[in-house]
Amino acid sequence: MRAHDSEAVILGETCDASTSPLPDLIVESRQDYIEEAGNVLLVGCQSESSGSMAFPAREFCPVSGARDMKPMTFGPEGILYSYSKIHVSSSRPTPYTIGYVDFRNGLRVLAHIRNVNDQDLTCNIPVELKSDDQGWFVSPISHQGSKQ
Numbered sequence: 001m002r003a004h005d006s007e008a009v010i011l012g013e014t015c016d017a018s019t020s021p022l023p024d025l026i027v028e029s030r031q032d033y034i035e036e037a038g039n040v041l042l043v044g045c046q047s048e049s050s051g052s053m054a055f056p057a058r059e060f061c062p063v064s065g066a067r068d069m070k071p072m073t074f075g076p077e078g079i080l081y082s083y084s085k086i087h088v089s090s091s092r093p094t095p096y097t098i099g100y101v102d103f104r105n106g107l108r109v110l111a112h113i114r115n116v117n118d119q120d121l122t123c124n125i126p127v128e129l130k131s132d133d134q135g136w137f138v139s140p141i142s143h144q145g146s147k148q
Contacts (some may be wrong), residue, residue, distance in 0.1 A: 039076035
């Protein structure tokens with residue numbers, strides 16, 4: 001709630017709104033991924049001054065605080081850095097698998113891993129971005145070079 005445009009009420013006390021935290025994630029126009037030429041790419045950003053990359057897209061550089069983030073895409077392939085199978089969750093059906101994926105340009109993201117046989121899942125395997133009506137995820141790329 002705001003008493004005036006330049007004031008904010010925080011925990012029952014009125015304070016100068018300019019001292020409140022600024023929203024960082026770009027929410028209103030947020031698009032986490034795109035499909036381009038049959039490939040799924042994550043939509044993030046990179047700071048022009050520091051070179052720092054972020055996903056999802058942000059308004060401020062996480063390193064310098066500069067407002068110089070420019071759109072950038074990541075993918076479609078990466079390397080699975082680590083993973084975990086989740087057996088207990090209060091918000092979704094279990095079990096499911098998540099993992100950190102490293103992309104060629106240096107960005108690391110936490111991703112859902114699908115279409116995988118547990119015995120075939122190991123660290124340092126190539127994965128590719130995919131999407132369906134529930135959103136984006138990664139799947140291992142088969143050893144024969146064909147996509148699963």
